[in-house]
Amino acid sequence: MFEKSTWIRLPRNVVVGHGVRSEVVDVVDDLHLQGRPLFVTSPTPRTVAADPIAADFEAAGIDPAIVTIEKATFDAVERVIEVAEAEAVSYLVGIGGGKAIDIAKMASHHLDMGFLSVPTAASHDGIVSNRGSVPDGDSRHSVAAEPPLAVVADTGILADAPWELTTAGCADIISNYTAVMDWRLAQRLKDVEYSEYAAALSEMTAEILVDNADLIRPGLEESAWVVTKALMSSGVAMSIAGSSRPASGAEHLFSHQLDRLAPGTALHGHQVGVGSIMTAYLHGGDRGIWRDIRDALASIDAPTTAAELGIDDETVVEALTTCHRIRDRYTILGDGMNERAARDVATKTGVID
Numbered sequence: 001m002f003e004k005s006t007w008i009r010l011p012r013n014v015v016v017g018h019g020v021r022s023e024v025v026d027v028v029d030d031l032h033l034q035g036r037p038l039f040v041t042s043p044t045p046r047t048v049a050a051d052p053i054a055a056d057f058e059a060a061g062i063d064p065a066i067v068t069i070e071k072a073t074f075d076a077v078e079r080v081i082e083v084a085e086a087e088a089v090s091y092l093v094g095i096g097g098g099k100a101i102d103i104a105k106m107a108s109h110h111l112d113m114g115f116l117s118v119p120t121a122a123s124h125d126g127i128v129s130n131r132g133s134v135p136d137g138d139s140r141h142s143v144a145a146e147p148p149l150a151v152v153a154d155t156g157i158l159a160d161a162p163w164e165l166t167t168a169g170c171a172d173i174i175s176n177y178t179a180v181m182d183w184r185l186a187q188r189l190k191d192v193e194y195s196e197y198a199a200a201l202s203e204m205t206a207e208i209l210v211d212n213a214d215l216i217r218p219g220l221e222e223s224a225w226v227v228t229k230a231l232m233s234s235g236v237a238m239s240i241a242g243s244s245r246p247a248s249g250a251e252h253l254f255s256h257q258l259d260r261l262a263p264g265t266a267l268h269g270h271q272v273g274v275g276s277i278m279t280a281y282l283h284g285g286d287r288g289i290w291r292d293i294r295d296a297l298a299s300i301d302a303p304t305t306a307a308e309l310g311i312d313d314e315t316v317v318e319a320l321t322t323c324h325r326i327r328d329r330y331t332i333l334g335d336g337m338n339e340r341a342a343r344d345v346a347t348k349t350g351v352i353d
């Protein structure tokens, strides 16, 4: 008897383009959302987007509550839940980078409320995904959360954000190449659940981004357009898979471990990009695609070395040898690298000296 079933949750409205910030109110109307919203934002995105959007809501006769979070922590999620209950809101709007959007996602999951995603930086592929990422004890990886009902991505705001946020988003996408290699490996060796559609979408997204790398330049709004569409597509791949597998393999384990060993030093996307150079080498050796990944990252100004990340060589080696413990996810790292092998891959790929 055929017993398979799947439930894919995707946003109903995706609005991308110049000046669409002012259309958040219309999107809420289109979704038939009633009552008060709670805006979840962080300091810079509040000024750049949340306050002006709040003014649009007030002009439409809706009085939003606003909570500003500084860090992605469970305390912040708790605080958002408390404010949502105290202010009797009906839905949430996450306005900001990965931090604000993830907190909004996780709080709305707990509250069983809808949420909208309004990115102010094209820095990560959680804009659309059904995953939320908040450090919990020793774990740093994403968990299932509420997918957005809608995404409103204003390319004017995204293009004005610091350039490194956009290059971080590009690197998060480029890392899909190695994430999918790890996923296929895990399917072959450990029989993990695998979706050819999600894997193909994730790889194709990276390929389109790399093919359009010459359009990705600072100050060019078209760059924000190209990168945001790729981030959405990658997020959809995660939603189809029902896991972050299409976009997160050993390169993400490496990045999550760096978040523990050198917190706040480099952006998520930049760390996974450097991790991807090394794990591509582990998959294919010297004839593999590690140089293509490195060159693609360099072509969009993303870091390709530990020094460019601002992380010392020893920390890279430590992260490589320990990151397989971060989560139960089989990757090319298997049950862990020894120090010599880690130093070797990091040196051969030029990540460390």
Ligand SMILES: NC(=O)C1=CN([C@@H]2O[C@H](COP(=O)(O)OP(=O)(O)OC[C@H]3O[C@@H](n4cnc5c(N)ncnc54)[C@H](OP(=O)(O)O)[C@@H]3O)[C@@H](O)[C@H]2O)C=CC1
Residues within 6 Å of the ligand: 042, 043, 044, 045, 048, 072, 096, 097, 098, 099, 100, 102, 120, 121, 123, 124, 125, 126, 127, 129, 130, 131, 132, 133, 142, 157, 158, 160, 161, 162, 165, 168, 172, 244, 267, 268, 269
């Ligand atoms: N859920 C998922 O599927 C995924 C989640 N992630 C998670 O997302 C996070 C990474 O996202 P990232 O966006 O890099 O992190 P942050 O939200 O911390 O944003 C990075 C920085 O950019 C600033 N910023 C945001 N927008 C603007 C703007 N328009 N102008 C100027 N500065 C701006 C923020 O300012 P300020 O400090 O003032 O807020 C912050 O300092 C990680 O926690 C990662 O784990 C990543 C990939 C997928």
Ligand SMILES: O=C(CO)COP(=O)(O)O
Residues within 6 Å of the ligand: 125, 126, 131, 133, 140, 141, 142, 143, 172, 244, 247, 248, 252, 253
């Ligand atoms: O960053 C992600 C995808 O780009 C999410 O992956 P994790 O599940 O490893 O946190």
Ligand SMILES: [Zn+2]
Residues within 6 Å of the ligand: 124, 125, 172, 247, 248, 252, 268, 269, 272
């Ligand atoms: Zn990522």
